[in-house]
Amino acid sequence: MDATSFSGVIPRTKLPGFHRNFARSYARVRPLTSVSCHSLEGLHELHGPSSQALAFLSSNSTSQRTSVLRGSYVCGPVKKRNDVGKAFCAVGLGVYGENVVEHQSHSHATEDKVGVLLLNLGGPDTLNDVQPFLFNLFADPDIIRLPRLFRFLQWPLAKLISVLRAPKSKEGYASIGGGSPLRKITDEQADALKMALRAKNLTANVYVGMRYWYPFTEEAVQQVVNNDIELLCGPVRSSSSALGEVRGLMIKRDRITRLVVLPLYPQFSISTTGSSIRVLQSIFREDAYLSRLPVSIIRSWYQREGYITSMADLIQKELEKFANPEEVMIFFSAHGVPVSYVENAGDPYKDQMEECIYLIMQKLKERGLDNDHTLAYQSRVGPVEWLKPYTDKVLVELGQKGVKSLLAVPVSFVSEHIETLEEIDMEYKDLALESGIENWGRVPALNCTSSFITDLADAVIEALPSASATVLSTPTSVSEEDDNYDPVRYAIKMFFGSILAFVLLFSPRMLLAFRNYLF
Numbered sequence: 001m002d003a004t005s006f007s008g009v010i011p012r013t014k015l016p017g018f019h020r021n022f023a024r025s026y027a028r029v030r031p032l033t034s035v036s037c038h039s040l041e042g043l044h045e046l047h048g049p050s051s052q053a054l055a056f057l058s059s060n061s062t063s064q065r066t067s068v069l070r071g072s073y074v075c076g077p078v079k080k081r082n083d084v085g086k087a088f089c090a091v092g093l094g095v096y097g098e099n100v101v102e103h104q105s106h107s108h109a110t111e112d113k114v115g116v117l118l119l120n121l122g123g124p125d126t127l128n129d130v131q132p133f134l135f136n137l138f139a140d141p142d143i144i145r146l147p148r149l150f151r152f153l154q155w156p157l158a159k160l161i162s163v164l165r166a167p168k169s170k171e172g173y174a175s176i177g178g179g180s181p182l183r184k185i186t187d188e189q190a191d192a193l194k195m196a197l198r199a200k201n202l203t204a205n206v207y208v209g210m211r212y213w214y215p216f217t218e219e220a221v222q223q224v225v226n227n228d229i230e231l232l233c234g235p236v237r238s239s240s241s242a243l244g245e246v247r248g249l250m251i252k253r254d255r256i257t258r259l260v261v262l263p264l265y266p267q268f269s270i271s272t273t274g275s276s277i278r279v280l281q282s283i284f285r286e287d288a289y290l291s292r293l294p295v296s297i298i299r300s301w302y303q304r305e306g307y308i309t310s311m312a313d314l315i316q317k318e319l320e321k322f323a324n325p326e327e328v329m330i331f332f333s334a335h336g337v338p339v340s341y342v343e344n345a346g347d348p349y350k351d352q353m354e355e356c357i358y359l360i361m362q363k364l365k366e367r368g369l370d371n372d373h374t375l376a377y378q379s380r381v382g383p384v385e386w387l388k389p390y391t392d393k394v395l396v397e398l399g400q401k402g403v404k405s406l407l408a409v410p411v412s413f414v415s416e417h418i419e420t421l422e423e424i425d426m427e428y429k430d431l432a433l434e435s436g437i438e439n440w441g442r443v444p445a446l447n448c449t450s451s452f453i454t455d456l457a458d459a460v461i462e463a464l465p466s467a468s469a470t471v472l473s474t475p476t477s478v479s480e481e482d483d484n485y486d487p488v489r490y491a492i493k494m495f496f497g498s499i500l501a502f503v504l505l506f507s508p509r510m511l512l513a514f515r516n517y518l519f
């Protein structure tokens, strides 16, 4: 397990030697369970001034997506804020044990109250939510990574891309029942985890914080700072925000004294766990109480025995449904990321994915299952190069090569979602059958599988931060300018940014990209 703990105010000077390539070196030298205090800071640096221009416009279907353009961003997604709660404090980091970074030196409670914050991506609850959800996603500088000079374009681009992509995305969500199942499943996982922790004699409150839709991470952590507070890094609110009470979002109200942050992504990527941690960092920096809270972050957990065993169990069970299980090719399909994330920004995602597949296959071999296997990447968006091989291409090739039985295994995410229910179950299945594959199966997502939830509970217990630690650092944010939100400046940026975005978009190159990827 790879965990980081922190809290408190940390002088930046205490972090010597950090550089933008941290994630790359981290990926190389990382012991299975360790990370240093540099990691959170690294997340900022990863999209620092020299990050390459990269932007996604929109896409057509889930298997072949969108276009790209160059641009920049202003700050985060649509954000309204008041000044209450803007007393900035810093999130701190420090090394604790082998892999945990922590800080904290205070006494804000006598009673020990453990909180667990599950981080996830979130998904639109209804079809009306699709466009604002996409806006939040594309407004994330960890999803569309632009050079600093062009960052003021982030919001106009996000608006444009989300509007253009929304019709196709809506089709996808419509085909799986009109919305994403993520919120429901994540809530169920939270309940199951709470019970599993209780069975291990740990009473904990489990919270859910989504990155791009309700319940937002900001709400999970911050809502109680002030009753009329608007979202700090706040994504779009839509009418569907009335979808019921935000669940279990009261880390502050509950006066949690220790917090474990558990992203529901087994492997670390800048675009997923990295992005959520960056949001947390900015929230924690801005709040006196939170900045002193001992926090552990479990950055990745794909290598945990319980997770590997649970995956192997599910695979074995599905293999047994085939007439000739030994002839089945195990086809791991992971969500892709642009190659530049791995090669330029040092995202450890690909390395971790490969190691994860290796460990699962080893586990199957131990059980005497010696099936062929392959790994491919799905869900690419835009005309930039994504991790290869691409799932759709490999499926066609396997069919042409005469593979007759194939078991698809979604491996980058632990809940059913649009990319399993629509992209794999519908698009890829059809493509495989058209390509000559005759017997198709798909391993379900782990969801609330009890061995998996039990292992998450163990991970939480192992990562529990101690009640005190050393003050270490004050990370700066990539979106430092977000902290000084000024409506006039914002309006000016939006105005000029929109003009520039349209000019760029309707250049011949961009039009081509749109034609190829959107329609």
Ligand SMILES: C=CC1=C(C)c2cc3[nH]c(cc4nc(cc5[nH]c(cc1n2)c(C)c5CCC(=O)O)C(CCC(=O)O)=C4C)c(C)c3C=C
Pocket (backbone or CB within 6 Å): 056, 061, 062, 121, 122, 123, 124, 134, 137, 142, 143, 144, 168, 169, 172, 180, 181, 182, 265, 269, 271, 272, 335, 336, 337, 338, 381, 412, 413, 416, 417, 418, 419
């Ligand atoms: C490990 C998982 C994921 C990675 C890595 C990831 C990177 C990534 N995704 C996009 C673009 C989109 N993702 C969308 C939805 C979506 N993505 C993931 C997981 C990962 N994304 C999930 C769980 C979901 C939510 C699914 C749901 O059920 O709601 C979407 C919207 C859906 C669609 O229109 O297809 C987009 C767009 C990028 C650009 C990216 C890396 C840079």
Ligand SMILES: [Fe+2]
Pocket (backbone or CB within 6 Å): 335, 379
């Ligand atoms: Fe995605």
